[in-house]
Amino acid sequence: METFLTNVLQIALAIHILLLMVCVWRVWRGENVIDRLIAADLAVTLSVAVLVLVALLRNSSLYLDVALALALLGFVSTLALARYIVDQSIF
Amino acid sequence: MEFNSGFTLVRQLLALLAILIGTSFSILGVLGFLRMPDVYTRLHATGKVGVFGVVLLTIAAVNLTLIGFGKGLILIVILLFTGPVISHAVSSAAYRIGIPMQGVLRDDIAQHEAEEA
Numbered sequence: 001m002e003t004f005l006t007n008v009l010q011i012a013l014a015i016h017i018l019l020l021m022v023c024v025w026r027v028w029r030g031e032n033v034i035d036r037l038i039a040a041d042l043a044v045t046l047s048v049a050v051l052v053l054v055a056l057l058r059n060s061s062l063y064l065d066v067a068l069a070l071a072l073l074g075f076v077s078t079l080a081l082a083r084y085i086v087d088q089s090i091f
Numbered sequence: 092m093e094f095n096s097g098f099t100l101v102r103q104l105l106a107l108l109a110i111l112i113g114t115s116f117s118i119l120g121v122l123g124f125l126r127m128p129d130v131y132t133r134l135h136a137t138g139k140v141g142v143f144g145v146v147l148l149t150i151a152a153v154n155l156t157l158i159g160f161g162k163g164l165i166l167i168v169i170l171l172f173t174g175p176v177i178s179h180a181v182s183s184a185a186y187r188i189g190i191p192m193q194g195v196l197r198d199d200i201a202q203h204e205a206e207e208a
Binding site for chain 1: 100103106107110111113114117118120121124125130133134137140141144145148149151152155156159162163165166169170173176177180181183184185187188190
């Protein structure tokens with residue numbers, strides 16, 4: 001059971017890294033600026049998922065701290081970029 | 092990899108189910124992001140990755156290894172609160188810089204602004 005669970009976790013990690021590569025390609029070749037912004041936000045969310053899976057595989061809660069900080073930084077940066085695109089100024 | 096002692100088979104099966112459902116939600120979100128015709132419908136698809144995919148993976152992590160229960164709970168709360176805020180901010184920015192909608196039936200904001208003017 002444990003080896004089966006480890007294999008499932010490794011396959012899920014590989015799938016998430018593949019989806020992350022798709023999102024990075026979409027940031028490079030997006031249709032318009034909002035499309036690229038959505039792709040960057042989705043890349044941050046998938047990075048949080050990858051960090052949670054690594055925390056499961058390595059059995060260490062240190063990676064959950066990194067995922068928490070990355071989720072907060074992604075929230076603030078996406079919000080600031082969305083305001084900057086409209087108003088040409090953050091505040 | 093070594094799990095903590097004291098877990099049962101039920102807990103392992105629950106974590107396995109959460110991992111499978113979360114991974115399929117991530118795949119569906121990215122597929123919708125690639126295939127949808129419009130910025131606003133793409134936002135609808137990508138919201139699912141943050142709310143269902145990562146939250147279910149975090150539930151699996153907390154349930155399986157009992158590491159960082161409080162940290163996992165805080166991560167779930169942060170994801171559930173920041174996802175709608177980001178979607179609203181990005182779609183508001185897209186409307187205000189004038190990105191067109193595909194197949195629009197009615198536009199309440201334009202109608203309201205025409206009535207105000």
